[in-house]
Amino acid sequence: MKIRLDNVVKEFETFRAVHGVSxxxxxxxxxxLLGPSGxxxxxxxxxxAGLEYADAGAIYFGDENATDIPVRERGVGFVFQHYALFPxxxxxxxxxxGMKVSKVKRSPQAIAxxxxxxxxxxxxxxxxxxxxxxxxxxxxxxxxxxRALAVDPRVLLLDEPFGALDANVRRDLRRWLRKIHDExxxxxxxxxHDQEEALDLADRVVILNKGKIxxxxxxxAVCRNPADAxxxxxxxxxxxxxxxxxxxxxxxxxxxxxxxxxxxxxxxxLFRPADxxxxxxxxxxxARILRVIDRPDSRRVLxxxxxGQAVEFDTAPEFPHRKxxxxxxxxxxxxxxxxx
Amino acid sequence: xxxxxxxxxPLALGITxxxxxxxxxxxxxxxxxxxxxxxxxDYWRIISSDRAFASYxxxxxxxxxxxxxxxxxxxxxxxxxxxxxxPGRRLVDALVDLPFALPTAVAGIALTTLFAxxxxxxxxxxxxxxxxxxxxxxxxxAMSFTSIPFIVRTVQPVLEELDPALEEAGQTLGASDLxxxxxxxxxxxxxxxxxxxxxxxxxxxxxxxxxxxxxGNQPFxxxxxxxxxxxxxxxxxxxxxxxxxxxMLLTAFVMLAIxxxxxxxxxxxxxxx
Numbered sequence: 001m002k003i004r005l006d007n008v009v010k011e012f013e014t015f016r017a018v019h020g021v022s023x024x025x026x027x028x029x030x031x032x033l034l035g036p037s038g039x040x041x042x043x044x045x046x047x048x049a050g051l052e053y054a055d056a057g058a059i060y061f062g063d064e065n066a067t068d069i070p071v072r073e074r075g076v077g078f079v080f081q082h083y084a085l086f087p088x089x090x091x092x093x094x095x096x097x098g099m100k101v102s103k104v105k106r107s108p109q110a111i112a113x114x115x116x117x118x119x120x121x122x123x124x125x126x127x128x129x130x131x132x133x134x135x136x137x138x139x140x141x142x143x144x145x146x147r148a149l150a151v152d153p154r155v156l157l158l159d160e161p162f163g164a165l166d167a168n169v170r171r172d173l174r175r176w177l178r179k180i181h182d183e184x185x186x187x188x189x190x191x192x193h194d195q196e197e198a199l200d201l202a203d204r205v206v207i208l209n210k211g212k213i214x215x216x217x218x219x220x221a222v223c224r225n226p227a228d229a230x231x232x233x234x235x236x237x238x239x240x241x242x243x244x245x246x247x248x249x250x251x252x253x254x255x256x257x258x259x260x261x262x263x264x265x266x267x268x269x270l271f272r273p274a275d276x277x278x279x280x281x282x283x284x285x286x287a288r289i290l291r292v293i294d295r296p297d298s299r300r301v302l303x304x305x306x307x308g309q310a311v312e313f314d315t316a317p318e319f320p321h322r323k324x325x326x327x328x329x330x331x332x333x334x335x336x337x338x339x340x
Numbered sequence: 341x342x343x344x345x346x347x348x349x350p351l352a353l354g355i356t357x358x359x360x361x362x363x364x365x366x367x368x369x370x371x372x373x374x375x376x377x378x379x380x381x382d383y384w385r386i387i388s389s390d391r392a393f394a395s396y397x398x399x400x401x402x403x404x405x406x407x408x409x410x411x412x413x414x415x416x417x418x419x420x421x422x423x424x425x426x427p428g429r430r431l432v433d434a435l436v437d438l439p440f441a442l443p444t445a446v447a448g449i450a451l452t453t454l455f456a457x458x459x460x461x462x463x464x465x466x467x468x469x470x471x472x473x474x475x476x477x478x479x480x481x482a483m484s485f486t487s488i489p490f491i492v493r494t495v496q497p498v499l500e501e502l503d504p505a506l507e508e509a510g511q512t513l514g515a516s517d518l519x520x521x522x523x524x525x526x527x528x529x530x531x532x533x534x535x536x537x538x539x540x541x542x543x544x545x546x547x548x549x550x551x552x553x554x555x556g557n558q559p560f561x562x563x564x565x566x567x568x569x570x571x572x573x574x575x576x577x578x579x580x581x582x583x584x585x586x587x588m589l590l591t592a593f594v595m596l597a598i599x600x601x602x603x604x605x606x607x608x609x610x611x612x613x
Contacts, residue, residue, distance in 0.1 A: 051508050071511045078512040084505035088527045088609045098513030101523065131609040151513055 001062055001154040001187050002027050003048060008057035010043050018043050019211040020057070030181050030188045032198035035208035036234065041191045042159055044208075048189060049157050050074045061154060077148030077186075081160040083140045085132040091143050092128040095119070098151035118146040121180065138169040145180070156181075158190035162197065170194075174201045195235050199223065207231050229337045232270045239276075239311050241269045241285075243336065250336045253307050255285050259336040266339045273300070275332040276313030278321060284328030287311060289321055303329065371589065374582035386583045395565040396587070402476055402564075403544035406483035410540050411533065413484075414491030421492070422499040436492050439485055444549030451482055452554045474556030479564065482551045483544035490543060494536035498529055530606045538599035542592050 003025040010018040018040040025031050033041040046052040048059060050071030058067045066074055085094050092115050099111045106114075119125045122142040124135075132140055141161055148156060161177070162170040178201055181188050192198050198205045199219040206216040207227075215227040226232040229240070243250040243257070245267040250259035257269055277284075278301065286306040293300040299319045303311045311329060321327070375383065386392065421433050439447065455462040455472040462473055472478045502525065510520035548566040555562045565588055572581035 049512060051511070071508075072514045072516070074512075076512055078509065080505045080509060082503070082505065084503060084509040086506060086509075086524055097510075097515070097523065101510075101513065101515040101519040103514075133610055147509075147513070 002060075003155060003187060003189065004060040005044070005048070006058045006060070008044070008047060008054045008059060010040075010047060010052065010055050012043075017211045018047070018054075021208075021211075021213055022057075023206060023213065023216070025187060025189060027187055028185045030178070030190075030201065030203045032202035032205045033189065033191045033208060034193070034195060034198040034205055034234075036193060038210075039208040040211040041193075041208050045157050045159055045189060045191045048155070049076045049078050051078070075151075075154040077145075077151065077153030077156045079141070079144050079148050079156070079158040079161050081163045083132070083137075083144045083164075085140055085144055085147070087132050090129050090131055091124065091135070092119070094132070094143055095147045095150050098147065102151065114150060118150055121149070121183075122146045136169075137165050138173055141165065141173065142176075145177075149184070149186075153186070156186050156188040158188070160191055160193070163192070163194075170197065171200075177201065199235075207234065209234075226270075226335065229268055229270055232335055232337075237273050237312070238270045239273065239313070241305065241309050241311070243267045243269050245336070245338065253285050253305055255283070257331070257334050257336060262336050263338050268337050268339060269331070269334045270337065271331050271334045273313045275334075276311070277330040277332070278313070278315065278319070279328045279330055282328060282330075284330040285311075286326070287329050288326045289323055291323060292319070292321075305329075368589065371582050371585055374579055375586040378579045378583060382579075383583050386580045387587050391559050391563070392565070392568060392584060392587075394560040395563050395568045398476055398479065398562060399545060399565045400591075402479040402483055403541055405480045406487060406544045407537055407541045409480070409484050410488045410491045411537055414488050414536065414540075415495055415529070415533065417488075418492045418495040418499055422496060436489050439487075440489050444486055444547065445553065447485055448482060448550035448553030451478070451485060451550065455481065455554065473554050474558075474562065476555075476562060478554040478556070479551050479562060482554050483547055486547050486550050487540040487543040490539040491533070491536035494532045494539070495529060498532040502528060527606075531603050534599050534603045534606060538596055541595060545588060545592055545595075 003023075005021055005023040008018060008021050021040070021044060023044075033044060035041045043052060047054050050066075050069060054067060058065055060066060061074070086097065089097065095115045095118055096111050099106055099114060115128070116125075119128055122145060124139060124142055124146070127135055127139065127143075132143070135143070145158075145161075158177075162173050165173065174197055190201070202219065204216065205219055205222050207214050207222060209230050215222055215231050217225075222231065223235060226235060232238050233240075241252050243252045243259075243266070245251075245259050245262050245264050247264070248258070248260050248262075250257040250262065250267055250269055252269055259267065287303040289301055289303050291302040293302070294317070295314075297317070298314045299317055301313050301315055301319065301321075303313070305311060313329065378386070417432075417436065421429060421436075452459075452473055454460050455465070455478060457463065457466045457471070457473070459473075462471075465472060470477070472481060506524055506528075507520055510524050515523065546566060548564075548570070551564055552567055555564065555567075557563050557567055565584060569581045569584040569588070572578075572584060
């Protein structure tokens, strides 16, 4: 099922607003809505689900205008951040709930068979008669997914599905979710503020800031070509140096960087800590080492440029230099943006 | 024994036990003792007299009716107070506690004035042929008035804690509002409702001050059990009074025990295993 958002607007008195978002999600695609809190990503998801109504714009499921279809008839599977399992029902009863209240009548046997099938799918076959309070967070979220899938939704929507879990469980679960998605081929939209999760899981990432889409594309496209300084910063650690931009060149401490197409005036150079080499001699921005921090697989170096701007970069664990030494930093893949 | 962060457990426990013994157990023991001073035959004669039986009937039936009324209306009141924001909400919220704060005799006199055939409510009702004051209906009104805070105040916090995502989950699964209410909300409120109902019912059984003004107190029709015990007391017939009171005590105790069991059953899903 294709989903199309056409200039969707939602105003709130406070934050969480959405200011005109248009988005196409292909059938069977797994798309991540990524953004900081208050960027409007959850509001967009809730509007697609029908839990929130758009003030303007339209939402299409395939060719059907779904904007005014009430949530219970929209045919979406929704997974909540804090599971929202019915605490007084067993795992099996939770999964069966949607089938029991459905207008399409099913025999108790058909429901029981479907529950069993879904429990196998989410690998919780032995837990049918447990209550939600008796299983772990990761298991609860898998039950929530099974419950959402039980009503054969046209699209699957997940609101920060792994937000409440610890790091190890999160990683396992998101690989597992990808597998389930590939098996079922259901169009899936999920919300996260964790860029690693979005890049790990999604076919396509939509990055939001202040209620607007700032960039959308494959994980590769957004990583290699961040549209602006916000995306660059949000996707990972980034260094930022102030620069003067003149005639297609950006100057930092008299070192020139290519800035083709960036308007003259003040600007910024952004780069990843891994894209820096330290040189004792030769070209680069002059800098002094302030501190060396050891990490399991690398060394993080804190340095200060000649003009007093802080830079952090990663080196091999064998990096021989110490606090106080002077040298030059050489930047690979710098990205130049005009000042906002 | 495991060391505790707060000192003084023996002291606190001691004071609590002494308090419970003196304030709660001792008077009840005296009651039972007094009732036991009657022979079994006399005891049975007193508690099974026609007049006593009529009083049990009117007390229990009226308390049941008042509790059912409070169950519906109290839950609606709690729902409105939790789910909606409207001008005067805090005032309504404060008014809920008024029956707790008001001396019950004051409540009884006020209700009698309102529901008497020439009162603000009583006059229009009597035109419709409904008589409230000096009938069992009046007893129900007085019982409802004094016990409604129990339901509201036990349901309200549970309702406040209820995750709105549960209702949204029900909606995304295609459930109607009725299915969500019956299948999700009501089962989660059941333990609180049971607690509220048992308190409300127990209070209604024992209510005295508010009822005697509005009930008319006619033996065999509007005389409640608590009043009968009081009448025997005024006649200096202490054993008879104690015997009737012991029946009320037993009823209240059995009822509380049953609701406790039901509550434990309704809450079994919270047990970790």
